Amino acid sequence: MRSEQEANRAIGQYADTVRRICMLHLKSYSDTEDIFQNVFLKYVLSSVEFTSEEHEKAWIIRVTINACKDLLKSFFHSKTVSYEQLLEEQFHELQVRNTEMNEENKRVLESVLTLPVKYKDVVYLYYYEEYTAVEIAKMLGKNVNTVYTLLARAKELLREKLGGDILA
Amino acid sequence: MHNQIRKALDDIQAEEALKQNTASFLHNRIYCNKAEKQRMPWYGSWLQYGRLATVTTCLCLLLVVFGFGGRSVYMEPVSAISVDVNPSIELGINRWDRVVSVEGYNEDGTALAEVLQEQLNIKYSNYADALDTLINSEYIIGYLENDGAVSITVLGSDDREREKMLSCINACGYMNRPNVSCHAGNHEEAEEAHEHGMSFGKYRAFLELQKLDATVTVEDVQGLSMREIQDRIEKLGGNVTEDTIGNMQHEGGCQEQNSGHSHNGKH
Numbered sequence: 001m002r003s004e005q006e007a008n009r010a011i012g013q014y015a016d017t018v019r020r021i022c023m024l025h026l027k028s029y030s031d032t033e034d035i036f037q038n039v040f041l042k043y044v045l046s047s048v049e050f051t052s053e054e055h056e057k058a059w060i061i062r063v064t065i066n067a068c069k070d071l072l073k074s075f076f077h078s079k080t081v082s083y084e085q086l087l088e089e090q091f092h093e094l095q096v097r098n099t100e101m102n103e104e105n106k107r108v109l110e111s112v113l114t115l116p117v118k119y120k121d122v123v124y125l126y127y128y129e130e131y132t133a134v135e136i137a138k139m140l141g142k143n144v145n146t147v148y149t150l151l152a153r154a155k156e157l158l159r160e161k162l163g164g165d166i167l168a
Numbered sequence: 169m170h171n172q173i174r175k176a177l178d179d180i181q182a183e184e185a186l187k188q189n190t191a192s193f194l195h196n197r198i199y200c201n202k203a204e205k206q207r208m209p210w211y212g213s214w215l216q217y218g219r220l221a222t223v224t225t226c227l228c229l230l231l232v233v234f235g236f237g238g239r240s241v242y243m244e245p246v247s248a249i250s251v252d253v254n255p256s257i258e259l260g261i262n263r264w265d266r267v268v269s270v271e272g273y274n275e276d277g278t279a280l281a282e283v284l285q286e287q288l289n290i291k292y293s294n295y296a297d298a299l300d301t302l303i304n305s306e307y308i309i310g311y312l313e314n315d316g317a318v319s320i321t322v323l324g325s326d327d328r329e330r331e332k333m334l335s336c337i338n339a340c341g342y343m344n345r346p347n348v349s350c351h352a353g354n355h356e357e358a359e360e361a362h363e364h365g366m367s368f369g370k371y372r373a374f375l376e377l378q379k380l381d382a383t384v385t386v387e388d389v390q391g392l393s394m395r396e397i398q399d400r401i402e403k404l405g406g407n408v409t410e411d412t413i414g415n416m417q418h419e420g421g422c423q424e425q426n427s428g429h430s431h432n433g434k435h
Contacts, residue, residue, distance in 0.1 A: 001198070004194070004195065004199045007191070007194050007198075007199075008191055011190055011191055012187070015182035015186065015187045015190075016180070016181050016182050018182065019181060019182035019183075019186070020177055020180045023180050032186070033186065033189060033190075036182075036186060036189075036190040037190055037193045037194075038338075038339050038341060040190050040193075040194060041193075041197065041198070041335065041338075041339040042339040042340065042341075044194060044198055045198075045296060045335070045336050045339055046296070047294045047296070047297060066341065067341050067344075070341040070344035070345055071341075071344050073344065073345065073346060074343075074344040074345065074346060104172075104175075105175050105176040106176075108172045108173060108175070108176035109176040109177065109179070109180075112173060112176065123173070124177070127169060127170050127173040127174065128173055128174055128177045130170070155169070158169070162172075
């Protein structure tokens with residue numbers, strides 16, 4: 001079991017990463033709180049020995065994505081909301097928490113959030129975390145060609161939503 | 169596109185309250201003993217010396233114990249986890265959280281136990297890792313995809329151990345999966361279960377069914393899968409969805425067995 005100091009260090013270091021993945025997948029702030037608790041509890045109790053910071057970060061990302069998917073599966077039948085409501089809730093959360101966001105960033109974020117679920121992780125991992133398709137395939141347990149296909153389709157969808165200028 | 173997406177996502181940051189709440193949660197759940205230690209009064213340091221002496225004595229005793237029967241102490245299971253689908257298996261866990269025995273309680277369970285030991289090498293691994301390997305194995309996934317029900321029952325050596333195991337299972341997120349339920353068993357039931365040649369997880373489900381239909385015998389359920397037992401409970405008016413396939417119903421994330429006996433897992 002890891003020490004409290006290690007746990008606090010991990011929270012400080014990876015909270016933003018976990019928050020972004022939660023933002024991509026979840027419907028409410030309370031779900032995000034649940035995921036935070038689950039991810040970092042699992043981190044504390046895990047006996048995995050990390051060989052590097054990158055290894056640790058990749059582990060956190062994988063666990064967070066799996067936790068989000070598990071939560072969505074369990075809640076899917078009993079609790080569904082429309083995308084409009086989801087976006088409204090998420091932007092409201094950001095506004096409430098004094099996060100200032102310019103119109104362009106808001107438009108890009110909205111486009112990413114409204115992508116079908118299967119594209120969100122690859123878009124986030126490729127464009128934001130800058131992992132390679134090979135690394136993403138390993139992380140998500142997918143075929144490398146599948147990752148390339150998902151990226152190409154996601155890019156096409158984003159182009160449709162945002163127009164060619166922003167993607168230049 | 170990299171820059172546009174990066175800029176947009178950069179705006180999302182974890183709120184301080186979220187970080188604080190997570191740290192507090194871990195503190196209360198895992199590290200509370202350390203907090204108690206920090207609150208220790210002035211004579212605490214003397215207590216610490218006392219503890220040091222105790223630890224030293226224990227180490228000496230351990231040396232003696234390891235000299236004469238270390239292996240048997242290591243191999244002695246003090247806790248257990250029963251996983252029942254159609255295969256029924258029990259993982260025996262020693263005081264160092266290592267799986268020291270894998271036992272099947274029906275034909276499928278025996279076959280799965282062999283695979284787990286010989287191919288997936290879960291013996292002597294940490295129980296959380298072992299459970300992760302088991303739940304994500306193609307055998308269990310296969311049952312889940314065919315609407316099978318997976319029941320995980322925890323038998324802790326004491327309250328604290330049980331809570332730790334439940335927290336660990338909760339953290340692994342199994343409870344969020346459809347058709348996976350988690351329970352806490354007790355030692356008395358486990359002994360009865362073993363007398364009948366059943367895992368304690370399946371025996372717990374049998375007792376639940378017997379509450380609704382007193383004519384049901386152990387022999388009746390021995391050949392049934394967990395899904396079939398749960399269907400019979402549901403048919404008899406038992407609240408399977410809420411009471412048996414429990415999802416995160418309380419802080420521990422799993423349901424505790426209140427069957428008239430002390431549910432702390434002690435004899």
